[in-house]
Amino acid sequence: MTTLPEPAPRPAADAANTGLVRSVLRSPRGAIVVAFLVVLILACALAPLIAPYDPLAQHLSAVRSGPSGRYWLGTDSLGRDLLSRLLHGGRSSLLGVLEAVVTLLIVAVPTGLLAGYLGGTFDRIAMRVAEVVMSVPVIIILLAVLSIFEHSMTSAMIAFGVLGSSGLMRVIRGSALAAREELYVTAAELMGLSRLQVVVRHVLPRCRGAIIIQASLFAAVTLGVQTGLTFLSLGPPPPAATWGGMVADAASVFNQDAWMLVPPGVTIALTVLAFGLLGDVVRDVSAEKYAAAPAARRKRRSGTPDTAGRPEPATDMLLSVRDLSVATDGGRPLRLLDAVGFDIAAGETVGLVGESGSGKTMTARAVIGLLPGNCRITSGQVVFDGSPVQDLDQRAFRKLRGRRIAMISQEPMAALDPSFRIGSLVAEVVRAVDGIKGKAVHARVIELLRMVEIPDPEAVARRFPHQISGGMAQRVAIAMAIAGRPELLIADEPTTALDVTVQAEILDLLRSLQQQNNMAILLVTHDWGVVADVCTKVVVMYAGQVVETAPTGEVFDRPAHPYTRALLLSSPENTHVGERIQAIPGSVPTPQRWPAGCRFASRCDLAQPGCTEGAIPVKDISEGRLSRCLRVDTLLGGEARR
């Protein structure tokens, strides 16, 4: 029996470990599990005092009686009380688990700590030995031990603890390795603490969660093995009561009385489960401790739509988004997009600009119907080529995807399934959108690869994604996207992950493909250079809202929202050599902290008291220009070229 490898919990700080026990007890699952184990252990430990009968006493007048007032769990085929036998049998089982777990800790904790903390030769030898020990068929060693030390369950359990220690050792080594890099550990070393002191005081506490998790899972496995061995009557010889032995007794008479199987089976299962769950609870609790504490939720009003005076979707546009709101599912839905609206005409390239967390990607994913599983469109319309698509189910949406709307994503490497060859991946899409079969597919694949200007497409088609460069991978991703000759391409930061020279090539490629096919592009980016290069229109987003919409030609000279202006100023292209980049102070508020008024007010140097009072309406400034700012006149007036 081998414990399954469990992922090590994230490294903990000392402080995070304090109160681990309290957190476990406070979670309902943890409380139940701990209560069950405490009651079970006490009941078994006190069995001689509390068991209703002697476990060996035969009540021949009540053989194989079911549960009754006299015998709560019934009796076995010799009339022995099952409850008393369970309580007494639990003593050897739980003692066995304790022996194995203590052995495990004695062996694994010091070796793991030293291997991780000291490294070097000791670490290498320890890891090698662990690797070999992990493959040992443990059961055979246990049988040999039981054969040599007759009926000595203690020896078998100690052997089991030793053989099982390699798993825990590896986990502790991992934590210790991580701890060694921590500043406070280095500081402790510099202060002159001995290695032993550092390990015991600073490294060991960090491993506590991992140790408890592994030890409780190991306890679960041990109990299974211990009861199995007693089932094979290799443990304490009959008539001594053991859990496994009770199953064996029941097995010999299940034809006459199946009930006898229930008490030991259920007890073993529940105990194994309790040990296993204890590990899970500790893991969950320690994982929660490192996740950010949930932020206080403020009362928020939703904003006004992004399209002043034009609440109805435009029917002459290829894509028209109106009043689009997206929120998470669940009891306390969290609004991620707030009344977003914009239009894209056929063949037009629109840039969707904003910092991380502004909602650009979420908007793009809503348009193509691929929101994350826990998010939903709560209101608004997405109209593609005159028909609303926001309520389409996945099946109906699939008819649009690839053929009419397609997408490429930010990380070209991550966008290609690593298990398949390039040719096969492109062919997958070709078959889906083109309805062609056989040799024609391959010809089309090569044609597409050629269209995205890949040299030697035949050779590239035979490669795996990890064998090509990032730029090449993005070309392949574009080939997949244009396979169905889409009218709209959603490109989520298509050049962010690429080198500057490759970026320019990809943008050129997108532009030429767009002109050849009259394809509209929704380009998500935070790079003004890219916007200037390819976009005809810019939609600026901040904290889930559109704050400005403008033709590209105008936005650079006359931004109509302080956020746009700040974004432009912070862009490296607008900074002269030797100047400091003017970063925007603060950060985008998370959806939990969206204020009722202007969401940018706290970072804005034009903010007035009125800005924070209520939702800011969108103003129509001029043809094709919208701004969500109360002070747009000031901005466009005197201070536009600050």
Add this chain to the structure above:
Amino acid sequence: MLKLLAHRVALSIPLVLLVSVVVFALESLVPGDPARTILGENATPEGIAALHQQMGLDQPWLERYWHWLSGLFHGDLGASLFTGDAVTSELNSRLGVTVSLVLCCVLVSAVAGTALGMFSAIRGGPAARVVDVLSLTGLALPNFWVAIVLVALFAVKIRLFPATGYVALAESPGHWVRSLVLPVIALSLFGVTAVAKQARDATLEVQDTDYIRVLRGNGVSESRIVLKHMLRNAAIPVVTVLGVVAVSMLSGTVFVEGVFVLPGLGSLATQATTDHDLPVILGIGVYFTVMVIILNLLVDLAYGMLNPKVRAS
């Protein structure tokens, strides 16, 4: 890939040595006379003397170990203390049962576990809860207990399958399958749940990758995405857990074979332990170790075939 396999084979030699050294060393640790322990309280002096002779107990344990080890290289694992038969011939006659059982269980665990895990990940909601609860029970119920309950239900109550016994595949494939159904269910319960858990986590992870989103976004059908791309990528972590599962199943045969009276290595191991038949236990140790090595090799091979990055290197 070749490097990976070479590493695995290189590990196998210390593994066999470790298992056997431990057993021999333990034997030398036993207080008193091992022959007396083996023969029990009622042993005659002549019997003990004969056993001393047979086991070579007059020699130090290292020498005895060396003797055993040189026998191993000639394919000789000594003779059973109990029956006097050669250990290898005894084990070879039982090997087929255990190999059939373990391979069927690995297969069932892989297929059923992956299907359940992916179903739970893709469906989510109540379906996932059901799979979770099933997994918990599967992990918690001891396999020998499940074995007895299966016999009680499907062999005695409803006479669907034979309660005990084994029919070789060569003899009658139909009966071979029937004789293995219940043991395989009992033994693969743990494997199915362990694989399902891994498959679920892996699928959830794959589901949220860019490449699945891109395939979806570019119009590839859901069935192709699930059956080709998700399955293929989720299979990589599943294969690694299968190695662990296979090894634990080998151990499980010791508990389960007895219940179904399958004449395999596991039931022989139990018998040999009761009889203090150390040469047989050591022999089974060697066989199990070799099987573990082969299973790990198969896992490595499968891993390499599924993961193009490993295959290429």
